[in-house]
Amino acid sequence: MSWQAYVDDHLVATGKITKAAILGKQGGIWAASSGYNLAQKEQDAIVKTAFTQPDQLRANGITLNGFKFMTIRADDEEVAGRKGERGVFIIPTNQAILVAEYDAPTIAGDANVVVAKLADYLKSVNY
Template identity: 45%
Template structure:
């Protein structure tokens, strides 16, 4: 399966995720939804936050020009929220999944979709 198919079929097609991207841990884009473009600086900041989340905890997380408040940040998952949307970012062995959901989708619904795909990819050594 292509990386784009993972974005389209495993994330967007669930109806829980509005925008999504998969980037390698080097920051390079592997796949993205049509309306979701992340500047390299935002991706680099996100990837660094899996190691040291202090920066996003104090200053927030920018994704696609939208500023999110970090709710959870550890070496696997980063969850963030605005008033009307949220982000679920999960690191695998070789990539980071970045997904944006919007109201009325609940955080737990989006988290289940993204974490599930991450677990699958980790099982495949990605």
């Protein structure tokens, strides 16, 4: 299965995730939703800072595709952000980082289950 299929079929197709991307922990976008363009600075904030310097994200928020989220959780297992009715979950696996945004009427818990399930699967196959 291609990385794009994971974004399209396992995240966006659930109806709980509106936009998503899979980044490599070494950098680069492996796959992304159509029109979901993460600038290099945004990618670097995820890959280089999110899980090593979570205090920076807590203080400054996280910007994705030009939209700034307030960070509500940042630790070595997950970053969660929210602004208005939009939210994001960023979850690392062994070799990748999942970035998934959701919007109302989806609630945070429903979106988190979708992203966490894919992250668990990827970890189980050493990705």
